[in-house]
Amino acid sequence: MSVAGTARTRAEIEARIAQRQKDLAATLEEIGVRIHPSTIVGDAKARAAAAVDRAAGTAVVKVNRAVSGVRDQFVSPEGEPRMERVVPVAVLVVAVAGTLLLSSRRRRR
Numbered sequence: 001m002s003v004a005g006t007a008r009t010r011a012e013i014e015a016r017i018a019q020r021q022k023d024l025a026a027t028l029e030e031i032g033v034r035i036h037p038s039t040i041v042g043d044a045k046a047r048a049a050a051a052v053d054r055a056a057g058t059a060v061v062k063v064n065r066a067v068s069g070v071r072d073q074f075v076s077p078e079g080e081p082r083m084e085r086v087v088p089v090a091v092l093v094v095a096v097a098g099t100l101l102l103s104s105r106r107r108r109r
Contacts, residue, residue, distance in 0.1 A: 008016075033039055079106050 074082055076082055
């Protein structure tokens with residue numbers, strides 16, 4: 001290009017016009033791609049998939065925290081079972097299972 005303040009030649013002006021036309025064509029092509037229905041649908045699908053992934057990730061984190069919390073109640077940091085907590089829960093589970101079994105047998109008679 002020419003230095004500021006000096007007159008441009010015809011070739012410089014034509015070259016600048018040609019470059020602007022190329023830039024405009026590229027911009028119009030990009031706009032065409034962005035507003036094409038398949039692009040819009042694809043973008044919507046990607047956003048929906050990302051939202052599902054975030055929700056699933058959040059759910060997994062919450063479940064892992066809950067499981068870890070329960071595990072911490074029944075297992076010591078060294079990995080040993082906390083018998084003072086395991087035994088009462090086991091007794092409760094056996095009692096509930098026995099009650100359900102007895103009540104189902106009574107209903108059959």
